[in-house]
Amino acid sequence: MAFAKDIMIEAIDINKEYRRAGAIIRALVDINLRVKSGEFIIVQGPTGCGKSTLLNVLSGLDLPDSGRVIFDGENIARATEDRLSRIRRQKIGFVFQDYNLVNSLTAIENIEALLWPTVLSNKEIENRSIAALRDVNLLERKDHHPVQLSGGEKQRVGLARAIIHRPRVILADEPTGNLDPESETQVMELLKKINKDRETTVIVVTHRAHLNKYADKVIKMDKGRIIKIE
Protein backbone atom coordinates (compact mmCIF):
# COMPACT_ATOMS: atom_id res chain seq x y z
CA MET A 1 0.00 0.00 0.00
CA ALA A 2 1.35 3.42 -0.93
CA PHE A 3 1.94 5.75 2.03
CA ALA A 4 1.01 9.35 1.33
CA LYS A 5 4.01 11.59 1.89
CA ASP A 6 2.19 14.08 4.07
CA ILE A 7 0.83 11.39 6.44
CA MET A 8 3.04 11.16 9.53
CA ILE A 9 1.13 8.51 11.48
CA GLU A 10 -1.60 6.17 10.35
CA ALA A 11 -3.47 3.80 12.64
CA ILE A 12 -5.38 1.08 10.83
CA ASP A 13 -8.00 -1.07 12.58
CA ILE A 14 -6.31 -0.86 15.95
CA ASN A 15 -7.69 -2.91 18.82
CA LYS A 16 -6.24 -3.21 22.28
CA GLU A 17 -7.54 -5.03 25.34
CA TYR A 18 -6.33 -5.18 28.92
CA ARG A 19 -7.05 -7.66 31.63
CA ARG A 20 -7.52 -6.03 35.00
CA ALA A 21 -8.71 -7.93 38.08
CA GLY A 22 -10.05 -10.70 35.86
CA ALA A 23 -12.11 -8.34 33.70
CA ILE A 24 -11.33 -7.57 30.07
CA ILE A 25 -11.15 -3.86 29.31
CA ARG A 26 -11.40 -2.83 25.67
CA ALA A 27 -9.03 0.14 25.68
CA LEU A 28 -9.06 0.74 21.90
CA VAL A 29 -11.80 -0.45 19.56
CA ASP A 30 -11.43 -0.35 15.77
CA ILE A 31 -9.35 2.81 15.73
CA ASN A 32 -8.63 4.29 12.32
CA LEU A 33 -6.73 7.54 12.26
CA ARG A 34 -4.53 9.60 9.98
CA VAL A 35 -2.25 12.29 11.34
CA LYS A 36 -0.78 14.61 8.75
CA SER A 37 2.71 16.03 8.96
CA GLY A 38 2.69 19.38 10.79
CA GLU A 39 -0.75 18.95 12.34
CA PHE A 40 -1.58 19.96 15.91
CA ILE A 41 -3.96 17.38 17.30
CA ILE A 42 -5.70 17.22 20.64
CA VAL A 43 -7.07 13.88 21.81
CA GLN A 44 -9.81 14.44 24.31
CA GLY A 45 -12.13 12.36 26.41
CA PRO A 46 -13.05 11.35 29.94
CA THR A 47 -10.68 9.42 32.22
CA GLY A 48 -10.28 5.82 31.07
CA CYS A 49 -11.59 6.44 27.54
CA GLY A 50 -8.37 5.11 25.98
CA LYS A 51 -6.67 8.34 24.96
CA SER A 52 -3.39 7.60 26.74
CA THR A 53 -3.44 4.04 25.39
CA LEU A 54 -3.83 5.50 21.90
CA LEU A 55 -0.78 7.72 22.48
CA ASN A 56 1.22 4.73 23.74
CA VAL A 57 0.28 2.66 20.70
CA LEU A 58 1.03 5.47 18.24
CA SER A 59 4.50 5.89 19.76
CA GLY A 60 5.34 2.18 19.89
CA LEU A 61 5.44 2.14 23.70
CA ASP A 62 2.62 -0.38 23.62
CA LEU A 63 1.69 -2.84 20.91
CA PRO A 64 -1.85 -3.22 19.56
CA ASP A 65 -3.54 -6.63 19.75
CA SER A 66 -4.50 -6.21 16.11
CA GLY A 67 -4.09 -3.65 13.38
CA ARG A 68 -1.17 -1.63 12.12
CA VAL A 69 0.54 1.60 13.10
CA ILE A 70 2.43 3.20 10.24
CA PHE A 71 4.84 5.79 11.62
CA ASP A 72 6.61 7.85 8.98
CA GLY A 73 6.15 5.04 6.47
CA GLU A 74 7.20 2.18 8.80
CA ASN A 75 4.93 -0.37 10.48
CA ILE A 76 6.02 0.00 14.10
CA ALA A 77 3.62 -2.68 15.33
CA ARG A 78 6.17 -5.18 14.00
CA ALA A 79 9.40 -3.36 14.88
CA THR A 80 11.95 -4.79 17.31
CA GLU A 81 12.52 -3.13 20.67
CA ASP A 82 15.86 -1.70 19.55
CA ARG A 83 14.32 -0.30 16.36
CA LEU A 84 11.50 1.29 18.39
CA SER A 85 14.09 2.88 20.71
CA ARG A 86 15.87 4.37 17.72
CA ILE A 87 12.63 5.66 16.20
CA ARG A 88 11.76 7.32 19.51
CA ARG A 89 15.24 8.85 19.83
CA GLN A 90 15.28 10.18 16.27
CA LYS A 91 11.68 11.05 15.51
CA ILE A 92 9.61 11.43 18.68
CA GLY A 93 9.72 13.90 21.53
CA PHE A 94 7.84 13.01 24.70
CA VAL A 95 6.33 15.43 27.18
CA PHE A 96 5.11 13.84 30.41
CA GLN A 97 2.50 15.05 32.87
CA ASP A 98 4.87 14.46 35.80
CA TYR A 99 7.83 15.98 33.90
CA ASN A 100 10.00 12.86 34.54
CA LEU A 101 13.18 14.83 35.14
CA VAL A 102 16.13 13.24 36.94
CA ASN A 103 16.40 15.11 40.24
CA SER A 104 20.15 14.65 40.59
CA LEU A 105 20.82 16.30 37.22
CA THR A 106 20.59 20.00 36.41
CA ALA A 107 18.10 21.36 33.87
CA ILE A 108 20.67 21.38 31.06
CA GLU A 109 21.95 17.89 31.94
CA ASN A 110 18.38 16.55 31.86
CA ILE A 111 18.07 17.87 28.33
CA GLU A 112 21.52 16.65 27.28
CA ALA A 113 20.71 13.16 28.60
CA LEU A 114 18.59 12.45 25.53
CA LEU A 115 21.65 12.82 23.32
CA TRP A 116 24.15 10.94 25.53
CA PRO A 117 23.80 7.69 23.55
CA THR A 118 24.40 9.47 20.23
CA VAL A 119 27.67 10.08 18.38
CA LEU A 120 27.41 13.86 18.81
CA SER A 121 30.32 15.60 20.54
CA ASN A 122 29.86 17.02 24.06
CA LYS A 123 30.18 20.53 22.62
CA GLU A 124 27.47 19.91 20.03
CA ILE A 125 25.19 18.39 22.69
CA GLU A 126 25.77 21.41 24.95
CA ASN A 127 25.10 23.88 22.10
CA ARG A 128 21.86 22.12 21.18
CA SER A 129 20.75 22.02 24.83
CA ILE A 130 21.42 25.74 25.25
CA ALA A 131 19.44 26.45 22.06
CA ALA A 132 16.55 24.28 23.33
CA LEU A 133 16.56 26.07 26.70
CA ARG A 134 16.56 29.42 24.88
CA ASP A 135 13.56 28.27 22.83
CA VAL A 136 11.59 27.65 26.02
CA ASN A 137 12.84 30.90 27.63
CA LEU A 138 14.64 29.14 30.45
CA LEU A 139 18.32 29.65 29.72
CA GLU A 140 18.95 31.51 32.99
CA ARG A 141 17.82 28.39 34.89
CA LYS A 142 20.13 25.96 33.11
CA ASP A 143 22.16 25.04 36.21
CA HIS A 144 19.17 24.63 38.51
CA HIS A 145 18.07 21.21 39.71
CA PRO A 146 14.40 20.17 39.23
CA VAL A 147 13.66 20.73 42.94
CA GLN A 148 14.63 24.39 42.46
CA LEU A 149 12.15 24.86 39.58
CA SER A 150 8.42 25.53 39.59
CA GLY A 151 5.99 23.11 37.91
CA GLY A 152 5.78 25.31 34.82
CA GLU A 153 9.57 25.59 34.58
CA LYS A 154 9.98 21.83 34.98
CA GLN A 155 7.53 21.28 32.15
CA ARG A 156 9.44 23.75 29.97
CA VAL A 157 12.64 21.77 30.68
CA GLY A 158 10.67 18.66 29.68
CA LEU A 159 9.65 20.46 26.50
CA ALA A 160 13.25 21.46 25.76
CA ARG A 161 14.24 17.79 26.19
CA ALA A 162 11.47 16.84 23.77
CA ILE A 163 12.78 19.15 21.03
CA ILE A 164 16.57 18.91 21.39
CA HIS A 165 16.83 16.15 18.78
CA ARG A 166 14.52 17.97 16.35
CA PRO A 167 11.82 15.28 16.29
CA ARG A 168 9.18 14.92 13.59
CA VAL A 169 6.46 14.36 16.22
CA ILE A 170 5.89 15.56 19.78
CA LEU A 171 3.61 13.42 21.93
CA ALA A 172 2.36 15.04 25.10
CA ASP A 173 0.34 13.14 27.70
CA GLU A 174 -1.61 15.65 29.82
CA PRO A 175 1.32 18.11 29.64
CA THR A 176 -0.56 20.75 31.63
CA GLY A 177 -2.26 18.38 34.05
CA ASN A 178 -0.20 19.58 37.03
CA LEU A 179 0.10 23.24 36.05
CA ASP A 180 -1.59 26.49 37.05
CA PRO A 181 -3.47 28.41 34.29
CA GLU A 182 -0.56 30.78 33.58
CA SER A 183 1.98 27.96 33.17
CA GLU A 184 -0.57 26.02 31.14
CA THR A 185 -0.85 28.89 28.67
CA GLN A 186 2.96 29.20 28.44
CA VAL A 187 3.41 25.47 27.74
CA MET A 188 0.59 25.30 25.18
CA GLU A 189 1.82 28.40 23.37
CA LEU A 190 5.33 26.97 23.23
CA LEU A 191 3.94 23.74 21.78
CA LYS A 192 1.99 25.75 19.21
CA LYS A 193 5.08 27.81 18.34
CA ILE A 194 7.19 24.67 17.85
CA ASN A 195 4.39 23.23 15.72
CA LYS A 196 4.25 26.35 13.51
CA ASP A 197 7.95 27.24 13.29
CA ARG A 198 9.33 23.74 12.76
CA GLU A 199 6.28 22.08 11.22
CA THR A 200 6.53 19.47 13.96
CA THR A 201 3.46 17.27 14.33
CA VAL A 202 2.07 17.65 17.86
CA ILE A 203 -0.37 15.27 19.53
CA VAL A 204 -1.62 16.34 22.94
CA VAL A 205 -3.74 14.11 25.14
CA THR A 206 -5.86 16.12 27.57
CA HIS A 207 -9.24 16.18 29.24
CA ARG A 208 -9.31 20.01 29.29
CA ALA A 209 -11.73 21.26 26.64
CA HIS A 210 -10.52 24.87 26.77
CA LEU A 211 -7.23 23.78 25.15
CA ASN A 212 -9.05 22.94 21.90
CA LYS A 213 -8.31 26.42 20.55
CA TYR A 214 -4.67 25.38 19.99
CA ALA A 215 -5.57 22.39 17.83
CA ASP A 216 -6.01 21.98 14.08
CA LYS A 217 -8.02 18.87 14.80
CA VAL A 218 -9.72 17.58 17.97
CA ILE A 219 -10.27 13.84 18.32
CA LYS A 220 -12.92 12.95 20.87
CA MET A 221 -12.84 9.49 22.40
CA ASP A 222 -15.16 7.50 24.61
CA LYS A 223 -15.01 3.86 25.73
CA GLY A 224 -12.04 3.12 23.49
CA ARG A 225 -13.63 4.49 20.32
CA ILE A 226 -13.13 7.67 18.35
CA ILE A 227 -16.56 9.24 18.49
CA LYS A 228 -15.89 12.52 16.73
CA ILE A 229 -13.18 14.35 14.82
CA GLU A 230 -13.63 18.12 14.68
Added chain:
Amino acid sequence: MWKKAILLSLREKRIFTVFVLIYTILIFLSSLFIELGIGGQLGESAVFFILIFFSTSLILSLLYAWILVSRRRRVWATFKCIGYTNKNIIILVSGIILFTTSMGFFIVIEVLFHYAAIVSYLNSAKINLDVPILVGLVPVIITSVIFILVQLLALIVVYRKVLKVRPIIALKRVGV
Protein backbone atom coordinates in the same frame (compact mmCIF):
# COMPACT_ATOMS: atom_id res chain seq x y z
CA MET B 1 28.27 6.79 28.20
CA TRP B 2 30.85 5.58 30.76
CA LYS B 3 31.61 9.22 31.65
CA LYS B 4 27.91 9.86 32.13
CA ALA B 5 27.75 6.82 34.45
CA ILE B 6 30.45 8.49 36.57
CA LEU B 7 28.46 11.74 36.54
CA LEU B 8 25.32 9.92 37.69
CA SER B 9 27.27 8.11 40.47
CA LEU B 10 28.76 11.33 41.80
CA ARG B 11 25.40 13.10 41.78
CA GLU B 12 23.86 10.46 44.04
CA LYS B 13 26.21 11.50 46.85
CA ARG B 14 24.66 9.69 49.78
CA ILE B 15 24.34 6.23 48.27
CA PHE B 16 27.68 6.58 46.46
CA THR B 17 29.53 7.55 49.65
CA VAL B 18 27.97 4.72 51.68
CA PHE B 19 28.84 2.04 49.13
CA VAL B 20 32.35 3.39 48.48
CA LEU B 21 33.06 3.29 52.23
CA ILE B 22 31.74 -0.26 52.56
CA TYR B 23 33.75 -1.42 49.53
CA THR B 24 36.85 0.33 50.90
CA ILE B 25 36.55 -1.49 54.23
CA LEU B 26 35.85 -4.83 52.54
CA ILE B 27 38.75 -4.49 50.08
CA PHE B 28 41.10 -3.50 52.91
CA LEU B 29 40.04 -6.38 55.17
CA SER B 30 40.16 -8.94 52.34
CA SER B 31 43.64 -7.72 51.32
CA LEU B 32 44.82 -7.81 54.93
CA PHE B 33 43.61 -11.37 55.41
CA ILE B 34 45.15 -12.45 52.09
CA GLU B 35 48.44 -10.89 53.29
CA LEU B 36 48.16 -12.70 56.64
CA GLY B 37 47.16 -15.91 54.87
CA ILE B 38 50.19 -15.74 52.56
CA GLY B 39 52.40 -15.11 55.61
CA GLY B 40 50.86 -18.15 57.34
CA GLN B 41 49.99 -16.06 60.41
CA LEU B 42 46.33 -17.02 60.58
CA GLY B 43 46.41 -20.59 59.30
CA GLU B 44 43.20 -21.94 57.80
CA SER B 45 41.00 -19.29 59.42
CA ALA B 46 42.38 -16.73 56.90
CA VAL B 47 40.65 -18.62 54.08
CA PHE B 48 37.47 -18.64 56.09
CA PHE B 49 37.57 -14.87 56.62
CA ILE B 50 38.46 -14.19 52.97
CA LEU B 51 35.44 -16.23 51.86
CA ILE B 52 33.21 -14.25 54.23
CA PHE B 53 34.47 -10.95 52.78
CA PHE B 54 33.97 -12.06 49.18
CA SER B 55 30.48 -13.35 49.97
CA THR B 56 29.68 -10.04 51.64
CA SER B 57 30.95 -8.27 48.53
CA LEU B 58 28.65 -10.39 46.36
CA ILE B 59 25.63 -9.65 48.55
CA LEU B 60 26.54 -5.97 48.60
CA SER B 61 26.88 -5.85 44.81
CA LEU B 62 23.50 -7.51 44.37
CA LEU B 63 21.97 -5.01 46.81
CA TYR B 64 23.56 -2.09 44.94
CA ALA B 65 22.34 -3.45 41.60
CA TRP B 66 18.85 -3.85 43.04
CA ILE B 67 18.84 -0.30 44.40
CA LEU B 68 20.10 1.11 41.09
CA VAL B 69 17.54 -0.65 38.92
CA SER B 70 14.45 -1.24 41.04
CA ARG B 71 14.39 1.98 43.03
CA ARG B 72 15.09 4.05 39.92
CA ARG B 73 12.77 2.14 37.65
CA ARG B 74 10.96 5.33 36.64
CA VAL B 75 14.23 7.01 35.57
CA TRP B 76 15.24 4.06 33.39
CA ALA B 77 11.68 3.85 31.99
CA THR B 78 11.87 7.54 31.07
CA PHE B 79 15.26 6.98 29.42
CA LYS B 80 13.75 4.09 27.43
CA CYS B 81 10.85 6.33 26.47
CA ILE B 82 13.17 8.99 25.09
CA GLY B 83 15.08 6.48 23.04
CA TYR B 84 17.62 4.62 25.18
CA THR B 85 18.12 0.98 24.28
CA ASN B 86 18.54 -1.73 26.94
CA LYS B 87 22.26 -1.73 26.11
CA ASN B 88 22.55 2.02 26.80
CA ILE B 89 20.96 1.61 30.23
CA ILE B 90 23.05 -1.44 31.11
CA ILE B 91 26.19 0.55 30.27
CA LEU B 92 25.08 3.34 32.63
CA VAL B 93 24.24 0.96 35.50
CA SER B 94 27.39 -1.14 34.98
CA GLY B 95 29.46 2.04 34.90
CA ILE B 96 27.98 3.20 38.21
CA ILE B 97 28.68 -0.16 39.91
CA LEU B 98 32.21 -0.56 38.54
CA PHE B 99 33.13 3.06 39.29
CA THR B 100 31.98 2.70 42.91
CA THR B 101 34.09 -0.46 43.37
CA SER B 102 37.09 1.15 41.68
CA MET B 103 36.86 4.13 44.03
CA GLY B 104 37.05 1.72 46.98
CA PHE B 105 40.20 0.20 45.44
CA PHE B 106 41.83 3.61 44.86
CA ILE B 107 41.05 4.77 48.38
CA VAL B 108 42.66 1.62 49.87
CA ILE B 109 45.75 2.09 47.67
CA GLU B 110 45.92 5.78 48.59
CA VAL B 111 45.60 5.12 52.33
CA LEU B 112 48.19 2.31 52.22
CA PHE B 113 50.64 4.49 50.27
CA HIS B 114 50.32 7.26 52.84
CA TYR B 115 50.67 4.80 55.70
CA ALA B 116 53.78 3.24 54.11
CA ALA B 117 55.22 6.69 53.43
CA ILE B 118 54.78 7.74 57.07
CA VAL B 119 56.34 4.49 58.36
CA SER B 120 59.27 4.82 55.94
CA TYR B 121 59.78 8.46 56.89
CA LEU B 122 59.80 7.66 60.60
CA ASN B 123 62.21 4.76 60.04
CA SER B 124 64.54 6.98 58.01
CA ALA B 125 64.41 9.56 60.80
CA LYS B 126 65.55 6.81 63.19
CA ILE B 127 62.20 6.93 65.00
CA ASN B 128 61.42 3.24 65.08
CA LEU B 129 57.82 2.64 66.16
CA ASP B 130 58.10 -1.02 65.26
CA VAL B 131 54.98 -1.00 63.09
CA PRO B 132 54.84 -3.24 60.00
CA ILE B 133 53.77 -2.27 56.49
CA LEU B 134 50.15 -3.42 56.78
CA VAL B 135 49.36 -4.79 53.34
CA GLY B 136 51.45 -5.14 50.20
CA LEU B 137 50.25 -4.01 46.81
CA VAL B 138 49.80 -7.55 45.41
CA PRO B 139 47.03 -8.65 47.87
CA VAL B 140 45.15 -5.39 47.18
CA ILE B 141 45.32 -5.95 43.42
CA ILE B 142 44.28 -9.63 43.81
CA THR B 143 41.33 -8.55 46.00
CA SER B 144 40.25 -5.84 43.59
CA VAL B 145 40.35 -8.19 40.60
CA ILE B 146 38.23 -10.73 42.49
CA PHE B 147 35.82 -7.97 43.60
CA ILE B 148 35.38 -6.80 40.02
CA LEU B 149 34.71 -10.41 38.94
CA VAL B 150 32.09 -10.61 41.69
CA GLN B 151 30.53 -7.43 40.25
CA LEU B 152 30.07 -9.24 36.95
CA LEU B 153 27.62 -11.59 38.69
CA ALA B 154 25.68 -8.54 39.89
CA LEU B 155 25.71 -7.18 36.34
CA ILE B 156 23.96 -10.34 35.10
CA VAL B 157 21.19 -9.55 37.58
CA VAL B 158 21.18 -5.94 36.34
CA TYR B 159 20.82 -7.13 32.76
CA ARG B 160 17.77 -9.25 33.56
CA LYS B 161 16.15 -6.48 35.62
CA VAL B 162 16.77 -3.77 33.01
CA LEU B 163 15.09 -5.91 30.34
CA LYS B 164 12.00 -6.04 32.54
CA VAL B 165 11.67 -2.25 32.84
CA ARG B 166 8.92 -1.23 30.44
CA PRO B 167 9.11 2.31 29.05
CA ILE B 168 5.37 2.70 29.53
CA ILE B 169 5.98 2.97 33.31
CA ALA B 170 7.28 6.49 32.65
CA LEU B 171 3.81 7.60 31.56
CA LYS B 172 2.05 6.35 34.65
CA ARG B 173 1.12 9.08 37.10
CA VAL B 174 3.22 9.39 40.25
CA GLY B 175 1.40 7.73 43.14
CA VAL B 176 -1.10 5.93 40.89
